[in-house]
Amino acid sequence: MSATLVIKVGTSSLTNPETGQLALATIAALVEVICQLRQQGHPVVLVSSGAVGVGCTRLRLGERPRKVALKQAVAAVGQGRLMRIYDDFFSSLQQPIAQVLLTRGDLCDRNRYINASNTFQELFNLGVVPIVNENDTIAVDELKFGDNDTLSALVAGLVEADWLFLLTDVDRLYSADPRTQPDAQPITHVANLEELAQVQAGTQSRWGTGGMATKIIAAEIATGAGIRTVITQGKTASNITRILAGEEIGTQFSPQEQPINARKRWIAHALIPSGMLCLDAGAAQAIIQSGKSLLAAGIVTTQGDFNSQASVQICDVEGREIARGLVNYSSAELQQIQGKRSDEIPNILGYAGAETVIHRDNLVVTAVNPSA
Numbered sequence: 001m002s003a004t005l006v007i008k009v010g011t012s013s014l015t016n017p018e019t020g021q022l023a024l025a026t027i028a029a030l031v032e033v034i035c036q037l038r039q040q041g042h043p044v045v046l047v048s049s050g051a052v053g054v055g056c057t058r059l060r061l062g063e064r065p066r067k068v069a070l071k072q073a074v075a076a077v078g079q080g081r082l083m084r085i086y087d088d089f090f091s092s093l094q095q096p097i098a099q100v101l102l103t104r105g106d107l108c109d110r111n112r113y114i115n116a117s118n119t120f121q122e123l124f125n126l127g128v129v130p131i132v133n134e135n136d137t138i139a140v141d142e143l144k145f146g147d148n149d150t151l152s153a154l155v156a157g158l159v160e161a162d163w164l165f166l167l168t169d170v171d172r173l174y175s176a177d178p179r180t181q182p183d184a185q186p187i188t189h190v191a192n193l194e195e196l197a198q199v200q201a202g203t204q205s206r207w208g209t210g211g212m213a214t215k216i217i218a219a220e221i222a223t224g225a226g227i228r229t230v231i232t233q234g235k236t237a238s239n240i241t242r243i244l245a246g247e248e249i250g251t252q253f254s255p256q257e258q259p260i261n262a263r264k265r266w267i268a269h270a271l272i273p274s275g276m277l278c279l280d281a282g283a284a285q286a287i288i289q290s291g292k293s294l295l296a297a298g299i300v301t302t303q304g305d306f307n308s309q310a311s312v313q314i315c316d317v318e319g320r321e322i323a324r325g326l327v328n329y330s331s332a333e334l335q336q337i338q339g340k341r342s343d344e345i346p347n348i349l350g351y352a353g354a355e356t357v358i359h360r361d362n363l364v365v366t367a368v369n370p371s372a
């Protein structure tokens with residue numbers, strides 16, 4: 001039985017942290033494992049960081065650039081070299097590859113999202129291994145994924161993967177950074193992300209971007225889509241095969257029992273909200289507990305400037321995000337009808353709009369601890 005696999009490999013695994021040189025042995029081992037998986041019939045997507053890291057080494061820069069334009073320029077240099085290396089290694093094993101560079105905008109627009117999904121399917125049908133990275137050269141701040149952990153989780157949802165492997169320079173997630181806290185406790189299995197409330201995950205390696213915090217977020221996105229997620233060592237690619245065979249290696253996150261569908265995944269994780277609706281306690285409870293549609297009566301405040309069908313955050317009275325959704329009214333209209341009963345809307349607006357502000361089919365609960 002074939003399984004669709006998304007394998008993300010970070011800069012910290014692809015390059016030597018001290019010299020910045022490519023970790024050729026690690027890359028070669030990863031390519032070999034991917035080719036073996038392909039020969040076993042598994043569709044595989046490789047999400048590869050490293051453009052900035054490899055570019056810095058090529059241009060003899062001692063640290064990651066901070067200026068956006070310089071970072072974009074360095075990534076453009078590194079991405080070309082990275083793909084040259086991958087093509088040399090994969091070609092030596094007769095495995096065709098493709099470069100897929102994405103920006104968040106490619107996944108925000110519904111039509112572009114569906115088009116990207118179709119393209120990946122065509123690449124799988126051709127027996128190709130797509131190699132994905134953020135299009136650092138053109139991605140601008142408000143439309144960046146920011147880190148490839150998040151990107152890999154969104155791609156895993158896009159291709160409806162069965163597994164997401166996050167390869168990094170430690171063997172698993174710990175209760176804290178094992179580099180700075182030797183007594184940090186290893187975490188081998190996560191059934192519910194609330195178990196990680198006390199985990200310290202903020203620091204990252206010299207060349208990494210996201211640290212463990214972004215890997216935990218990636219695991220939340222992927223497991224919410226029903227995708228089993230594993231954090232494991234990048235330099236031991238053979239672990240992937242052993243994990244698929246059932247060995248308890250790395251940190252394994254169980255998929256949620258009731259994954260959300262593709263449209264709701266798109267609403268919850270691919271779209272960037274244009275505004276915020278704060279609800280009263282009763283409306284917040286109704287949204288979280290019963291998955292009802294949102295009516296104007298439950299809205300206390302409307303923030304932002306957006307049109308109908310925009311994506312918005314839905315928050316409780318403390319301003320904590322509890323859900324996201326697509327609105328049936330603009331922000332200007334909502335300013336007029338918030339707190340009002342549905343039967344009052346026609347008189348207020350002068351026309352009979354939608355019965356709901358957000359229909360339940362366009363509303364996704366995102367609160368990590370919905371019962372709170």
Ligand SMILES: Nc1ncnc2c1ncn2[C@@H]1O[C@H](COP(=O)(O)OP(=O)(O)O)[C@@H](O)[C@H]1O
Pocket residue numbers: 009010011012013049167168169170172173174175176177178179199200201202203204205206207208209210211212
């Ligand atoms: N709780 C933790 N468990 C394990 N590693 C952690 C933790 N908190 C921080 N880290 C750090 O996160 C780093 C991996 O993240 P990052 O540097 O972004 O690597 P990558 O390039 O693979 O994404 C590890 O090298 C480790 O130093």
Ligand SMILES: N[C@@H](CCC(=O)OP(=O)(O)O)C(=O)O
Pocket residue numbers: 009010011012048049050051052053075133134136146147148149207208209210211
């Ligand atoms: N698009 C960037 C990826 C940044 C990133 O997330 O890096 P990492 O934390 O090493 O996975 C690059 O290729 O350098």
